Amino acid sequence: MSEPFEAFGDVEDLAADLASPDATVRRLAVMALAETSDWQAVPHLVAAIADAAPEVREQAARALGEFDGRAVGEALARAVTDSVAAVAAAAAESLAELRDADAGGALLALVAHPSPFVRTAILRGLKALQIEASLQPAITALSDVEPAVRVQAVGVIGYLKRQETLPALIGAARDGSAEVRLAAVKALSFADQSAEAAAAVSAALKDAAWEVRAAAAETLGRLGVSSASPALVAALADELWQVRQKALQNLGRLRAREALPAIIALLGDDNPSLRKDAAAALGEIADPASREALATRAQDADPDVRKTVAWALGRL
Amino acid sequence: MIASASAKAPNEEARLPIAYTPTTLPVVVDEAKCIADKGCTVCVDVCPLDVLRISDLTGKAYMKYDECWYCMPCETDCPTGAVTVNIPYLLR
Amino acid sequence: MDDITDGLTEVSCDILVIGGGTAGPMAAYKAKRRNPQARVVLLEKANVKRSGAIAMGMDGLNNAVVPGYATPEQYTKEITIANDGICDQAPVFKYASRCFDIIQELDSFGIRFQKTENGDYDVKKVHHLGTYVLPMPNGDTVKRALYRQLRREQILISNRYMATRLLTGRDGEIAGAIAVNTRTAEFLVLRAKAVILCAGAAGRLGLPQSGYLWGTYENATNSGDGYAMAYHAGAGLANLECYQINPLIKDYNGPACAYVAGPFGAYTTNSEGRRFIECDYWSGQMMQEFYSELQSGKGPVFLKLNHLHSDTIGKIEAILHTVERPSRGRFHENRGTDYRERMVEMHISEIGFCSGHSASGVFVDEFARTTVTGLYAAGDMASVPHNYMLGAFTNGAVAGEHAAEFAAGRDLPDYDPSDVEQERARVLAPTRRDDGIPPNQIEYKARRMVNDYLQPPKVTAKMKLGQERLAEVREDLEGAMVARDAHELLRSLEVASILDCADMAAAASLFRTESRWGLYHYRVDHPEKNDADWFCHSILRKQDGRMMLEKRPVAPYIVPIEDEERSAYDRQRIRESA
Numbered sequence: 008m009s010e011p012f013e014a015f016g017d018v019e020d021l022a023a024d025l026a027s028p029d030a031t032v033r034r035l036a037v038m039a040l041a042e043t044s045d046w047q048a049v050p051h052l053v054a055a056i057a058d059a060a061p062e063v064r065e066q067a068a069r070a071l072g073e074f075d076g077r078a079v080g081e082a083l084a085r086a087v088t089d090s091v092a093a094v095a096a097a098a099a100e101s102l103a104e105l106r107d108a109d110a111g112g113a114l115l116a117l118v119a120h121p122s123p124f125v126r127t128a129i130l131r132g133l134k135a136l137q138i139e140a141s142l143q144p145a146i147t148a149l150s151d152v153e154p155a156v157r158v159q160a161v162g163v164i165g166y167l168k169r170q171e172t173l174p175a176l177i178g179a180a181r182d183g184s185a186e187v188r189l190a191a192v193k194a195l196s197f198a199d200q201s202a203e204a205a206a207a208v209s210a211a212l213k214d215a216a217w218e219v220r221a222a223a224a225e226t227l228g229r230l231g232v233s234s235a236s237p238a239l240v241a242a243l244a245d246e247l248w249q250v251r252q253k254a255l256q257n258l259g260r261l262r263a264r265e266a267l268p269a270i271i272a273l274l275g276d277d278n279p280s281l282r283k284d285a286a287a288a289l290g291e292i293a294d295p296a297s298r299e300a301l302a303t304r305a306q307d308a309d310p311d312v313r314k315t316v317a318w319a320l321g322r323l
Numbered sequence: 324m325i326a327s328a329s330a331k332a333p334n335e336e337a338r339l340p341i342a343y344t345p346t347t348l349p350v351v352v353d354e355a356k357c358i359a360d361k362g363c364t365v366c367v368d369v370c371p372l373d374v375l376r377i378s379d380l381t382g383k384a385y386m387k388y389d390e391c392w393y394c395m396p397c398e399t400d401c402p403t404g405a406v407t408v409n410i411p412y413l414l415r
Numbered sequence: 416m417d418d419i420t421d422g423l424t425e426v427s428c429d430i431l432v433i434g435g436g437t438a439g440p441m442a443a444y445k446a447k448r449r450n451p452q453a454r455v456v457l458l459e460k461a462n463v464k465r466s467g468a469i470a471m472g473m474d475g476l477n478n479a480v481v482p483g484y485a486t487p488e489q490y491t492k493e494i495t496i497a498n499d500g501i502c503d504q505a506p507v508f509k510y511a512s513r514c515f516d517i518i519q520e521l522d523s524f525g526i527r528f529q530k531t532e533n534g535d536y537d538v539k540k541v542h543h544l545g546t547y548v549l550p551m552p553n554g555d556t557v558k559r560a561l562y563r564q565l566r567r568e569q570i571l572i573s574n575r576y577m578a579t580r581l582l583t584g585r586d587g588e589i590a591g592a593i594a595v596n597t598r599t600a601e602f603l604v605l606r607a608k609a610v611i612l613c614a615g616a617a618g619r620l621g622l623p624q625s626g627y628l629w630g631t632y633e634n635a636t637n638s639g640d641g642y643a644m645a646y647h648a649g650a651g652l653a654n655l656e657c658y659q660i661n662p663l664i665k666d667y668n669g670p671a672c673a674y675v676a677g678p679f680g681a682y683t684t685n686s687e688g689r690r691f692i693e694c695d696y697w698s699g700q701m702m703q704e705f706y707s708e709l710q711s712g713k714g715p716v717f718l719k720l721n722h723l724h725s726d727t728i729g730k731i732e733a734i735l736h737t738v739e740r741p742s743r744g745r746f747h748e749n750r751g752t753d754y755r756e757r758m759v760e761m762h763i764s765e766i767g768f769c770s771g772h773s774a775s776g777v778f779v780d781e782f783a784r785t786t787v788t789g790l791y792a793a794g795d796m797a798s799v800p801h802n803y804m805l806g807a808f809t810n811g812a813v814a815g816e817h818a819a820e821f822a823a824g825r826d827l828p829d830y831d832p833s834d835v836e837q838e839r840a841r842v843l844a845p846t847r848r849d850d851g852i853p854p855n856q857i858e859y860k861a862r863r864m865v866n867d868y869l870q871p872p873k874v875t876a877k878m879k880l881g882q883e884r885l886a887e888v889r890e891d892l893e894g895a896m897v898a899r900d901a902h903e904l905l906r907s908l909e910v911a912s913i914l915d916c917a918d919m920a921a922a923a924s925l926f927r928t929e930s931r932w933g934l935y936h937y938r939v940d941h942p943e944k945n946d947a948d949w950f951c952h953s954i955l956r957k958q959d960g961r962m963m964l965e966k967r968p969v970a971p972y973i974v975p976i977e978d979e980e981r982s983a984y985d986r987q988r989i990r991e992s993a
Binding site: 339340341368369370371372373376387388390391392393394395396399400408409410411413414415 | 416417461462464465466467470471555575597598623625626627628629630631634635636666667668740741742745746749750850851852853895897902905906
Binding site for chain 2: 031034035066
């Protein structure tokens, strides 16, 4: 009779295979150790990070992602500097899974590592840990030569949501790299009612990259600063409909009464998604002055537009 | 890859003998990469439909039953990248 | 492996969970956390590591009730309306109130939800009604994270055992289950004080248009075993005529995940590239509109993404081609379909039972209790409507906690050993034959009959003919099916579940002599909704060996629905026919 319950074997027995001369056997041992989910397996997996065969190190780096804590953080910090790219990549993925603040020390030690890949992975790992100690290194990293590093640095700062980091994030919103500006514009969302954040984000509505412009519209809606409305109204004339749509949505969110004429004009747009969001914005603003304009779209050819118009009329 | 659906010869006296019906198998294993002969059973373990087996002859994994949901754990979880899941012919 | 071996083992536990997909692992985990002394067994016919609807993870939550975005009252109201009012609100409200805690707990397990650049949940607003979408771009790790928790809680996991029947005690209360090893055919009798059924949808009921038995919308392992077991144990099953029918990528037969692509601006259109769906809620009414458009001169139906920016499409692809049904990408590639250029042809799925998307399930109350003492159910097979993945997790948690307390005050019930003997004879019958009909042919025929006679539009005379044809298939199944190895035996047992579900689908559909839930229960010869006679649940159960049906009143609402809101559907219908 086969055993009815899954048996995972004794950790020490499984670890014995780590001494095999055959790298494939050692790799399978790493997989079996990870499968136990047993914390006793950690020291063996940490040791396997120093294995001679890269496929074993890669497997160990992946396996450590199932665990957490200081020893795991130290082993992964070592693996992320591995000369074999596949090992370093596996370690980078596992670093991003760490949640235990105890792992932070090992990561912080590598924030200035010569390899941009390592610096990126380390900051990505630090982001989720949300530890105070990573704030200053992240601000420093905003000046890193590598955009990918600066993106992660913005993430670390954004996750901590500190009022005093606003100048740093505002600076990043003007970064030379669109990816960094995008992250910074999104990260500024926490600065509820901040006029200086709103000013910086309003400027980003004219960014060369459309995704930054779209994100800026979104952030302005979240910031809730009503003085940002004119900039959003201007964005209703953006060359890309995706940006115009975000501007519409967030003018609604800001209940921007002064935007009514511009929004009403978009009720007649060719693009049904814009007509729908124009109607939705008018519903959010709920000014009776828009009743007549909304009523003209009650028989729109697009069902989503009709439904949104009906909803909006119900709110006036 | 084409396989026979039956492992047993039809019984001559049977009222309803069972035929060998050919079918193309969506899951393909690269035997050069497969490490089942060293004790790996990952793809066999993770298949929800339980259609993979390790061959007694080659020691490598293969698709034994054409009952595939093309869901891909076998390919994703294979440690050596030996498994490929194709879309079954009938719904390509 | 696969040789048929004679053997029987008996084990005892406090709580037995059947099904290791989504609800099951959470139920087992919560039962053990509630009572760490309890012996908790999780039984799974595949392997818990990669089983069930979320074998490859999930790309997002579409019913997340997150504070600040939606309220439990609002959610309960929308689900009530989407179900044409036939909804016991207590379990829905409980789900809505608890699911945010579950999200946070899943997060702590290492399951990743999309966060903003400020580390908050990035909930997507889909429409003005409620905001429930929370993407999971790294949702491929769900199963691994769950598995890790199960290992650490020392849950006893039994993989590759298929439960075939529940055991009941002298007073009809639950006493355990009988299971068969899918690779050796050995039996396992599991005695238990409480049993939680989490065996998933009946997704292998209709036959996909491709004709490939395994090309189903649901994970093809979900053959309705839970529905069949609950039925044979005497539990009530609710609203089975409210089938599951879902939109999907034609031929691939998997979800297009409009709710993933929707927040990015994608939508469903007809062949003219125009939107056509009037209905606000995912419901049978929406599927009726989908079906009508497919059949109309403006058909077929497409998912439209080609108006989106190439960068946006790249992001959508990154999700859709790595999580839940990642072979979608491979399917499109074979056909040379690029979302940037061509719209994706869509269709509707074969029928099934699944409360995850509709409302057909084993009847449960707000504690996940079925009508059989000690038997619980959660996930796609329990009657909480539209509960999706997060509902499976949340209601699984509810079931696990309640079952742990129930079991703590109880002795292990006795079962009748002759029940086990009878079940062994039933299960092994196909292995005792030297020749006969293999399970795949019996299955194909049964499911083809389901398509021909039971799928909507439902016609009384056709459904009655379908019952005759299915009875003939049953004769073959009971008298001529042959299984040559343990794997074929597994398939033969699944076919028995499928046939039980087909019989239930026919009986439940014939019982409700009205139309309701849009396409799900559209009866051509009873085309009107009839609230006077049918504002109630239908409950199907086995009594004295026979299938019987009865009405059960809808529990008084705890969240009132205004007449105006209640009639929203009917107004949409009028517009449709106008």
